[in-house]
Amino acid sequence: MSQIPFTDIVANLPASVPFVGPEQIERERGFTFRAKLGANESPFGPSPKARDAIQTAIEDSWEYPDATSVTLRQAIARHWDINTDNVLVGAGIDELLGNVVRMTVPPGGAVVTSNGAYPTFNYHVHGFGGTLHLVDYRDDHEDLDALAAKAQAVDARLVYLSNPDNPMGTRHTADAVADFRRRLPTDTLLVLDEAYSEFAPEGTNPPVDPSDTNLIRLRTFSKIYGLAALRVGYAIAHADAVTGLNKIRNHFGVNRVAQHAARAALEDQAYIDALKNEIERGKRAYAEIARRHGFTALPSFTNFVTIEVGGVARGDRLLKALQDRRVFIRKPGVPPLDRCIRVTVGPEDQRTIFEQAFAEAVQEVG
Amino acid sequence: MSQIPFTDIVANLPASVPFVGPEQIERERGFTFRAKLGANESPFGPSPKARDAIQTAIEDSWEYPDATSVTLRQAIARHWDINTDNVLVGAGIDELLGNVVRMTVPPGGAVVTSNGAYPTFNYHVHGFGGTLHLVDYRDDHEDLDALAAKAQAVDARLVYLSNPDNPMGTRHTADAVADFRRRLPTDTLLVLDEAYSEFAPEGTNPPVDPSDTNLIRLRTFSKIYGLAALRVGYAIAHADAVTGLNKIRNHFGVNRVAQHAARAALEDQAYIDALKNEIERGKRAYAEIARRHGFTALPSFTNFVTIEVGGVARGDRLLKALQDRRVFIRKPGVPPLDRCIRVTVGPEDQRTIFEQAFAEAVQEVG
Structure with missing residues (x-):
C-alpha cells in the first residue's frame, strides 16, 4: 500500500492546533457569541x-x-x-x-x-x-x-x-x-x-x-x-x-x-492615542467588576485583564457559564496561571454584556 | 562577536528571491506601468x-x-x-x-x-x-x-x-x-x-x-x-x-x-464562464499579433500566450523594449524555453496597449 512520505519530524508530531477559534465553538454550540472578548483583538476596530x-x-x-x-x-x-x-x-x-x-x-x-x-x-x-x-x-x-x-x-x-x-x-x-x-x-x-x-x-x-x-x-x-x-x-x-x-x-x-x-x-496615531484612553477606562471597569465579586484583577499593561477567580475549577466553570451566555473569553492553560480568566477590553456595550453575564456566571458557579 | 545562530541550511542558502515584482521595476525606473501583463493574474478583476x-x-x-x-x-x-x-x-x-x-x-x-x-x-x-x-x-x-x-x-x-x-x-x-x-x-x-x-x-x-x-x-x-x-x-x-x-x-x-x-x-460560476470566452478572444488576438510580426504563438491552455520570438537575445531585448514603453511582461528563464516571451491576457484596452508597444518594440529590436 502506498504511503504519504512524511518526514520523521512531521510523522511524529501530534495533530494538535494552537487555538480553537470562537467560530468553531459557535458551530459546535449552534449560536453566535454576543461578545467576543477572548482573543485580545481590538473590537473598537481600526482607524x-x-x-x-x-x-x-x-x-x-x-x-x-x-x-x-x-x-x-x-x-x-x-x-x-x-x-x-x-x-x-x-x-x-x-x-x-x-x-x-x-x-x-x-x-x-x-x-x-x-x-x-x-x-x-x-x-x-x-x-x-x-x-x-x-x-x-x-x-x-x-x-x-x-x-x-x-x-x-x-x-x-x-x-x-x-x-x-x-x-x-x-x-x-x-x-x-x-x-x-x-x-x-x-x-x-x-x-x-x-x-x-x-x-x-x-x-x-x-x-x-x-x-x-x-x-x-x-x-x-x-x-x-x-x-x-x-x-x-x-x-x-x-x-x-x-x-x-x-x-x-x-x-x-x-x-x-x-x-x-x-x-x-x-x-493615524491620533486614533491610537484616543483608543489608549478608552482601553484604560475599560480596564478600570473590569477591575471594578472583579472586585465587586470578591476577585482580584491583576495590574494590566495590555488590552486585557487577567482576573484571579480562586482556583482552576472555578475558572473553568466560569468560562463555561459565560459561554452558555454567549460570551467568549479565554483562560491561561497551565498552573498556577490557570487560576485566572482573561478578558479583552471591548467597547462599553460589550463590557456591559460581559458585566451582566459575569454576574450571572458567578451566581451560578458559586 | 555575537552571531545570529542560523541553521546550516539557512546559512548555506543564497539570498535570492523567486520573482522580482513589477512594483520594484517601477520604483527602479521611476514610472508606473500602463499594462501589467507579466504575472498571469486576471486584470479583468473578480466577480x-x-x-x-x-x-x-x-x-x-x-x-x-x-x-x-x-x-x-x-x-x-x-x-x-x-x-x-x-x-x-x-x-x-x-x-x-x-x-x-x-x-x-x-x-x-x-x-x-x-x-x-x-x-x-x-x-x-x-x-x-x-x-x-x-x-x-x-x-x-x-x-x-x-x-x-x-x-x-x-x-x-x-x-x-x-x-x-x-x-x-x-x-x-x-x-x-x-x-x-x-x-x-x-x-x-x-x-x-x-x-x-x-x-x-x-x-x-x-x-x-x-x-x-x-x-x-x-x-x-x-x-x-x-x-x-x-x-x-x-x-x-x-x-x-x-x-x-x-x-x-x-x-x-x-x-x-x-x-x-x-x-x-x-x-459565481456564471461570471467565470463569461470570462473564459473573453480570454479565448484575447488569446486569438495575441496569436494574430504574433503572426503579423512573423512570430509563432504556442497553443495556449492558460490565460497567457507564449510567443516564440526567434532566440533568447531577441526575447530579452523585446522584454526591455516593452518595459521602456511601460508594458510589463515576463519570459521563461531557461533554455530552450527562453526563446519565448509570455504575455497575460488582459481586457481589450490592455491588449491594445500591448499591441502598439509590441509593434514599436519589434521595430526597435529588429
Missing part, C-alpha cells in the same frame, strides 16, 4: 483611514501584492526612525515566529520559553523539531532570572519573551529587559514579542536598536491597530537577520489589502 | 460578488479569521462534490507548496521537477534542504516519461507537475496525467499544480479522487478568480495529507477578507 484603505484596495484585488512590502516597510521605518532594511513584514506575528524558528532551530536545537506563554511559538518549535525548555512564571511574571539561567544551561539557540506578557498582562521594565538581553549566551537570539507594547506605559519597551544581531522584536497590527482579520505584523531586526528571513519566507504572503490598511493605520 | 464580499468584510477587520476556513472549505467541497476533510486552504499556492515540501522532504530528500517550471517550488525545496533533480522539457511540454523515469531513478519523495503548464501554456490530457501518476514510485507524492486548469478544456484535469494518498492537487483564486491581491488557494488531497499539513501550517494565515471573497467568487 477610519484603514477602512478607507481597504475600500480603495478593492480595485486592485486582481493584482499580486508587492512581495517586498516596500511602502509599508518605509512607513514603519519612519515611525521608528530606522532603516527599511531593518524591517520585515509578515502575515502576522505567527508567521514571523515560524520563520524565526525555522531560521535558527535545527532538529533537537534548544529553545527556552516560559511555561504558559504563547502556544503558537511552542507549536512552531515542535514543528521544526526543536527541543523546548520551559521555565515557570514567578509571581505572575515571566521569570527573567530563570529564563537567562536556563538559556545558559542549555545553550539556547532561541529564547522567547513577551513583554508585556500574555496571558498574565504583566510586564518588565525596559531596563530589566535590556539587562536580561545582556545575560543571554553570546549566540542566543532573543525573540521579544511586543504585540501588546502599545498598551504599556513609557519605560516598558527598550529603545529600538537594530544593530543588535541577536534581538528580534515583533510587532503586530492585530491588537491596538484593529486589523487582526488581515494578518499583518512585522519584525525589527539586524539587517543580517532580515536577510536570513528573506531566504526562507513566503515572498507573496502578505496580502495587498493588509499592506495598504496597515500603513494607513500606522499613520 | 462583483467577491467585491461585495470584501466590502462587507471591512466591518470585521478587527477580528481574527477562522483558523479552519470552514465556510470556504465547505463551498469548495460542494463545488467538487468531495468531503470538507479533503480540502485545505492556504495563503496562495505558494504557501501550500512550502508546507507540502516541508511535510515530505527531509534535508537531502530527492525532488523531481522540470527545468524551467515554477521557481517558487524550487525555492521551497532549496529552503528545506531538499535535492532538486531537473528534467528538460520536450517539445515545450513537461516530459512525463522523463519525469517518471527520474522519479524512479532517484526514488523521489515529491514530483512537481503543473498542468496546464507555466511558462509554456501547454498541457497534457487527463489520461496522460493519470497514467503518469501510476508510473511514479509507490511512496512518491505527486504535486499537481492546477493553477491554470480553469482555462483548459474538458479532458485536461483528471477526475477528482481524494482517496489517492499520493496526489495533492493545488488550485488558486489568484488566476481566473481575480483575487491575487488577497492570497488564497487550496489543496485537494487525501485526508491524511490534510492532517499532515494541519500539523505544521500557520493556522491563522489565511486572512478573513480572502476567505469571504474567495467563497463569493467560487459561487
Whole structure:
C-alpha cells in the first residue's frame, strides 16, 4: 500500500492546533457569541483611514501584492526612525515566529520559553523539531532570572519573551529587559514579542536598536491597530537577520489589502492615542467588576485583564457559564496561571454584556 | 562577536528571491506601468460578488479569521462534490507548496521537477534542504516519461507537475496525467499544480479522487478568480495529507477578507464562464499579433500566450523594449524555453496597449 512520505519530524508530531477559534465553538454550540472578548483583538476596530484603505484596495484585488512590502516597510521605518532594511513584514506575528524558528532551530536545537506563554511559538518549535525548555512564571511574571539561567544551561539557540506578557498582562521594565538581553549566551537570539507594547506605559519597551544581531522584536497590527482579520505584523531586526528571513519566507504572503490598511493605520496615531484612553477606562471597569465579586484583577499593561477567580475549577466553570451566555473569553492553560480568566477590553456595550453575564456566571458557579 | 545562530541550511542558502515584482521595476525606473501583463493574474478583476464580499468584510477587520476556513472549505467541497476533510486552504499556492515540501522532504530528500517550471517550488525545496533533480522539457511540454523515469531513478519523495503548464501554456490530457501518476514510485507524492486548469478544456484535469494518498492537487483564486491581491488557494488531497499539513501550517494565515471573497467568487460560476470566452478572444488576438510580426504563438491552455520570438537575445531585448514603453511582461528563464516571451491576457484596452508597444518594440529590436 502506498504511503504519504512524511518526514520523521512531521510523522511524529501530534495533530494538535494552537487555538480553537470562537467560530468553531459557535458551530459546535449552534449560536453566535454576543461578545467576543477572548482573543485580545481590538473590537473598537481600526482607524477610519484603514477602512478607507481597504475600500480603495478593492480595485486592485486582481493584482499580486508587492512581495517586498516596500511602502509599508518605509512607513514603519519612519515611525521608528530606522532603516527599511531593518524591517520585515509578515502575515502576522505567527508567521514571523515560524520563520524565526525555522531560521535558527535545527532538529533537537534548544529553545527556552516560559511555561504558559504563547502556544503558537511552542507549536512552531515542535514543528521544526526543536527541543523546548520551559521555565515557570514567578509571581505572575515571566521569570527573567530563570529564563537567562536556563538559556545558559542549555545553550539556547532561541529564547522567547513577551513583554508585556500574555496571558498574565504583566510586564518588565525596559531596563530589566535590556539587562536580561545582556545575560543571554553570546549566540542566543532573543525573540521579544511586543504585540501588546502599545498598551504599556513609557519605560516598558527598550529603545529600538537594530544593530543588535541577536534581538528580534515583533510587532503586530492585530491588537491596538484593529486589523487582526488581515494578518499583518512585522519584525525589527539586524539587517543580517532580515536577510536570513528573506531566504526562507513566503515572498507573496502578505496580502495587498493588509499592506495598504496597515500603513494607513500606522499613520493615524491620533486614533491610537484616543483608543489608549478608552482601553484604560475599560480596564478600570473590569477591575471594578472583579472586585465587586470578591476577585482580584491583576495590574494590566495590555488590552486585557487577567482576573484571579480562586482556583482552576472555578475558572473553568466560569468560562463555561459565560459561554452558555454567549460570551467568549479565554483562560491561561497551565498552573498556577490557570487560576485566572482573561478578558479583552471591548467597547462599553460589550463590557456591559460581559458585566451582566459575569454576574450571572458567578451566581451560578458559586 | 555575537552571531545570529542560523541553521546550516539557512546559512548555506543564497539570498535570492523567486520573482522580482513589477512594483520594484517601477520604483527602479521611476514610472508606473500602463499594462501589467507579466504575472498571469486576471486584470479583468473578480466577480462583483467577491467585491461585495470584501466590502462587507471591512466591518470585521478587527477580528481574527477562522483558523479552519470552514465556510470556504465547505463551498469548495460542494463545488467538487468531495468531503470538507479533503480540502485545505492556504495563503496562495505558494504557501501550500512550502508546507507540502516541508511535510515530505527531509534535508537531502530527492525532488523531481522540470527545468524551467515554477521557481517558487524550487525555492521551497532549496529552503528545506531538499535535492532538486531537473528534467528538460520536450517539445515545450513537461516530459512525463522523463519525469517518471527520474522519479524512479532517484526514488523521489515529491514530483512537481503543473498542468496546464507555466511558462509554456501547454498541457497534457487527463489520461496522460493519470497514467503518469501510476508510473511514479509507490511512496512518491505527486504535486499537481492546477493553477491554470480553469482555462483548459474538458479532458485536461483528471477526475477528482481524494482517496489517492499520493496526489495533492493545488488550485488558486489568484488566476481566473481575480483575487491575487488577497492570497488564497487550496489543496485537494487525501485526508491524511490534510492532517499532515494541519500539523505544521500557520493556522491563522489565511486572512478573513480572502476567505469571504474567495467563497463569493467560487459561487459565481456564471461570471467565470463569461470570462473564459473573453480570454479565448484575447488569446486569438495575441496569436494574430504574433503572426503579423512573423512570430509563432504556442497553443495556449492558460490565460497567457507564449510567443516564440526567434532566440533568447531577441526575447530579452523585446522584454526591455516593452518595459521602456511601460508594458510589463515576463519570459521563461531557461533554455530552450527562453526563446519565448509570455504575455497575460488582459481586457481589450490592455491588449491594445500591448499591441502598439509590441509593434514599436519589434521595430526597435529588429
